[in-house]
Amino acid sequence: MALKIWLDGKLVDQEEAKISVFDHGLLYGDGVFEGIRVYNGRVFELEAHIKRLYESAKVIRLVVPMSRSKLIGAVEKTVEANAVIDGYIRLVVTRGTGTLGLNPLICENSKLFIIADNIQLYPEELYEKGMKVVSATTVRNHPLAIPPQVKSLNYLNNILAKIEALDNDVPEAIMYNHEGYVAEATGDNVFIVRDGVIYTPPAEAGSLEGITRGIVIKLAKEEGLEVVEKNLTRFDLYICDEFFLTGTAAEVIGIVEIDGRVIGDGKPGPVTRLLRKKFFEYAHGKKL
Numbered sequence: 001m002a003l004k005i006w007l008d009g010k011l012v013d014q015e016e017a018k019i020s021v022f023d024h025g026l027l028y029g030d031g032v033f034e035g036i037r038v039y040n041g042r043v044f045e046l047e048a049h050i051k052r053l054y055e056s057a058k059v060i061r062l063v064v065p066m067s068r069s070k071l072i073g074a075v076e077k078t079v080e081a082n083a084v085i086d087g088y089i090r091l092v093v094t095r096g097t098g099t100l101g102l103n104p105l106i107c108e109n110s111k112l113f114i115i116a117d118n119i120q121l122y123p124e125e126l127y128e129k130g131m132k133v134v135s136a137t138t139v140r141n142h143p144l145a146i147p148p149q150v151k152s153l154n155y156l157n158n159i160l161a162k163i164e165a166l167d168n169d170v171p172e173a174i175m176y177n178h179e180g181y182v183a184e185a186t187g188d189n190v191f192i193v194r195d196g197v198i199y200t201p202p203a204e205a206g207s208l209e210g211i212t213r214g215i216v217i218k219l220a221k222e223e224g225l226e227v228v229e230k231n232l233t234r235f236d237l238y239i240c241d242e243f244f245l246t247g248t249a250a251e252v253i254g255i256v257e258i259d260g261r262v263i264g265d266g267k268p269g270p271v272t273r274l275l276r277k278k279f280f281e282y283a284h285g286k287k288l
């Protein structure tokens with residue numbers, strides 16, 4: 001079915017949703033975006049995603065061409081127009097049409113578009129069995145380059161790490177920062193469990209401040225689990241009892257092997273399974 005896309009302040013048919021080849025989002029990856037879930041017809045954590053979008057835009061000095069309240073309305077209208085009940089939204093703001101030079105200040109109008117569709121990142125079986133990963137040699141962006149907290153359209157750093165994963169016949173790679181500490185996976189945040197305590201790298205280690213990450217920390221604490229944000233090394237990943245990733249698209253997924261080292265007993269562990277269940281319930285509006 002053809003989708004209705006939000007573009008330039010209105011809903012248009014998918015075939016009409018076109019962007020100039022001179023748009024700097026395309027020419028230079030100059031723009032920001034968000035990936036958002038819809039559960040039970042409700043846009044999940046919309047305010048948090050909108051906040052992060054505006055923050056990302058501010059850092060790259062991009063003006064979002066719409067107020068926050070209008071943008072929230074536009075996202076909801078796009079979901080409604082496509083009758084999305086359980087799905088995925090991509091909200092993108094690009095620098096707009098410019099010239100072949102880098103200069104962003106002469107780009108005409110920043111472009112905003114919204115796609116509401118479906119997503120299945122990994123097959124269900126992978127959630128049951130757990131996923132294998134490798135350590136990427138590609139280092140996560142240095143904080144003095146484009147800050148890793150900015151969800152920019154320039155994902156090449158993570159894409160190179162993803163290629164390393166695929167070259168090794170696994171779906172994901174773990175990225176380290178310039179100091180050798182764990183940053184994140186290519187599109188997800190990292191958690192481990194050791195001796196009953198949950199550890200996750202702080203955002204300063206070079207990760208996006210994941211919205212799923214924040215919710216999972218909250219849910220874990222509600223379950224009486226201790227959560228510690230601290231720098232982690234490759235050693236910590238190799239010897240942990242449990243390992244899982246969180247992200248809007250991936251939700252909560254167990255990792256059972258890294259660089260040929262089996263984690264725990266080779267199956268997603270009890271904390272991972274508990275948090276996956278709690279996250280599912282929370283996302284589907286059962287309770288917090």
Ligand code: PMP
Pocket residue numbers: 035158184185186187188189207208209210211212213246247248249
């Ligand atoms: N890190 C990166 C690089 C991401 O792109 C994402 C989002 N896919 C995440 C972490 C997870 O963030 P969130 O839970 O907000 O989706």
